[in-house]
Amino acid sequence: MIKEYFPNVDWLILWQETKNTLYMTGISVLATFILGTLLGLILFLTSNGNLWGNKPINAVFSTIVNIFRSIPFIILIVLLIPLTTILVGSMIGVNAALPSLIIGAAPFYARMVEIGLREIDKGVIEAARSMGATTGTIIWKVLLPESMPALISGITVTAIALVSYTAMAGAIGAGGLGSLAYNYGYQRNQNDVTFMATVVILLIVFVIQFIGDFITSKLDKR
Amino acid sequence: MISIKNVRKIYPSKQGQLKAVDDVNLEIKEGEIFGVIGYSGAGKSTLIRMLNGLELPTDGTVTVAGRVISKIKGSELRKARQEISMIFQHFNLLWSRTVSENIAFPLEIAGVPSTQRQKRVNELIKLVGLEGRENAYPSQLSGGQKQRVGIARALANNPKVLLCDEATSALDPQTTDSILELLVDINKRLGLTIVLITHEMHVIRKICHRVAVMESGKVVELGSVLDVFKNPQQPITKRFVQQVTEPEETKDTAEHLLERYHSGLIVQLTFIGESAEQPVITNLIRNNNVTVNILQGKISQTQSGSYGTLFIHIDGDEKEVTNAVDFIRSHQVGVEVVAND
Structure with missing residues (x-):
């Protein structure tokens, strides 16, 4: 019966491309989490009245983040082709998608990290300073743990955005479910393939959202 | 330190x-x-x-x-x-x-x-x-x-x-x-x-x-x-x-008392430290020919002793009342006459 409704779907290829999508999403989420948290911390700490309060540095980072956040992803991929070729050695394949995925998502996530950090009560930071904590201790033991639910729900949103970015990256040769839908579904007009690719992507998104919500609720002791 | x-x-x-x-x-x-x-x-x-x-x-x-x-x-x-x-x-x-x-x-x-x-x-x-x-x-x-x-x-x-x-x-x-x-x-x-x-x-x-x-x-x-x-x-x-020392209602009370008592004196006494623990009122009545009516009072503890205020109405012969006030003064108690008729 499945054969009847989905005559063009090659299940082996579907599975292979699902793995590619998961691979691209997984690596880029991990890298975005680290890079975005770092950027977010810099944005927060250098902002006016904070531990490293420094207007010029804050302005520089803020501008970089704003620029990369504003470039539409499909254009960013094209712009980054030279960089990708240097880093990965090719502009085709799953690994070639990673630099643009990370550079596209990290600034977006950095802003969410900054918002999460701003929500921490200033008094708590003051209390840690009054105990003689170093800035490093304040980052590791106050800022990150106290904002962790916000950081996790932020990375959940970012991860879902990254799933759709991988589909776009697929259109220019990165592989994954996006390229499957594009190459088979659109180019060869096989709508059943597009439909199945969509179903799998939806499943991935639901699972990410579920895991994110679960971890956030476990961490949130407020 | x-x-x-x-x-x-x-x-x-x-x-x-x-x-x-x-x-x-x-x-x-x-x-x-x-x-x-x-x-x-x-x-x-x-x-x-x-x-x-x-x-x-x-x-x-x-x-x-x-x-x-x-x-x-x-x-x-x-x-x-x-x-x-x-x-x-x-x-x-x-x-x-x-x-x-x-x-x-x-x-x-x-x-x-x-x-x-x-x-x-x-x-x-x-x-x-x-x-x-x-x-x-x-x-x-x-x-x-x-x-x-x-x-x-x-x-x-x-x-x-x-x-x-x-x-x-x-x-x-x-x-x-x-x-x-x-x-x-x-x-x-x-x-x-x-x-x-x-x-x-x-x-x-x-x-x-x-x-x-x-x-x-x-x-x-x-x-x-x-x-x-x-x-x-x-x-x-x-x-x-x-x-x-003076809760909100004290002012109202004082005004109310002034309306009620037309003779004698209404006096606010302030006790500090040891004087707060002496039987000043008992001695006042024993030594002076006056009637004393306690209207309102409060004693608060601080870390270095107690502190109190007391409102009393003293009535009697005018001279006796004056003597009574002097008597209280001599016992290291702050005296403030609130008002008299």
């Missing part, structure tokens, strides 16, 4: 300079509970933050436990801060940590090994009376319990000085009293020097030995709590003293 010399703190603002603290000089002794009272904006918050270097003075020096806080920086300042703890109006606990973990935080900062840390945390939990709540999160605690965690956390590294920043202002009256009792207990048991800032005279009366009254950045009055209560000099101090 603490010495504040010619300290000024000036903030630049759009309307020129804002003098938050203006030439303050204070000496606070070891083991003392020292109160700073003032309305908001008086500069008391800035002043207390200069004691642990959270704010730096524009001019002058702040010395705490032999260290010049206003000069040192970096690791030396962080080391000094471990000996100068602070508790806060809004407790400032880490919500992501349990009670035990919150109390352990300053120990982690000081680099205490984990087994010793656990032992110390257990001691502190007993000291502040939070047994059984070790694994609760701050969101599961009442305000009073949160401040107990704050106090335990502040005491973790055996500080020499405890700074209290409006520590009871967010608590209800009963909880305030229990926290104040805990502070007195800690002061007596550990010999800790306590500096607290507040806008409630009640707090000063209950636990402080000495008090400084601040108004627009300056210390306008300074002295032992009992002296300040007995003889407030500045109008602002009088207002603060009235917070405790």
Whole structure:
């Protein structure tokens, strides 16, 4: 019966491309989490009245983040082709998608990290300073743990955005479910393939959202 | 223990300079509970933050436990801060940590090994009376319990000085009293020097030995709590003293009494220290041919003695009444004739 409704779907290829999508999403989420948290911390700490309060540095980072956040992803991929070729050695394949995925998502996530950090009560930071904590201790033991639910729900949103970015990256040769839908579904007009690719992507998104919500609720002791 | 010399703190603002603290000089002794009272904006918050270097003075020096806080920086300042703890109006606990973990935080900062840390945390939990709540999160605690965690956390590294920043202002009256009792207990048991800032005279009366009254950045009055209560000099101090000695209704009562009694005198007596414990009224009636009617009275305890006010109506022969008032005066009791017919 499945054969009847989905005559063009090659299940082996579907599975292979699902793995590619998961691979691209997984690596880029991990890298975005680290890079975005770092950027977010810099944005927060250098902002006016904070531990490293420094207007010029804050302005520089803020501008970089704003620029990369504003470039539409499909254009960013094209712009980054030279960089990708240097880093990965090719502009085709799953690994070639990673630099643009990370550079596209990290600034977006950095802003969410900054918002999460701003929500921490200033008094708590003051209390840690009054105990003689170093800035490093304040980052590791106050800022990150106290904002962790916000950081996790932020990375959940970012991860879902990254799933759709991988589909776009697929259109220019990165592989994954996006390229499957594009190459088979659109180019060869096989709508059943597009439909199945969509179903799998939806499943991935639901699972990410579920895991994110679960971890956030476990961490949130407020 | 603490010495504040010619300290000024000036903030630049759009309307020129804002003098938050203006030439303050204070000496606070070891083991003392020292109160700073003032309305908001008086500069008391800035002043207390200069004691642990959270704010730096524009001019002058702040010395705490032999260290010049206003000069040192970096690791030396962080080391000094471990000996100068602070508790806060809004407790400032880490919500992501349990009670035990919150109390352990300053120990982690000081680099205490984990087994010793656990032992110390257990001691502190007993000291502040939070047994059984070790694994609760701050969101599961009442305000009073949160401040107990704050106090335990502040005491973790055996500080020499405890700074209290409006520590009871967010608590209800009963909880305030229990926290104040805990502070007195800690002061007596550990010999800790306590500096607290507040806008409630009640707090000063209950636990402080000495008090400084601040108004627009300056210390306008300074002295032992009992002296300040007995003889407030500045109008602002009088207002603060009235917070405790004259409840709102007193004024109404006095007016009401004046309407009712047309002969004799209505007198307000102020008892300080030992005189509060003498049977002055009994002696008054035995030695003078007058009738005495007690209208309203109140005795408050301070750390260095009691303080009381009493409204009485004295009636009888005019000469006898005058003698009676003189008699009370001779017994070191403050007398103020409210009004007479």
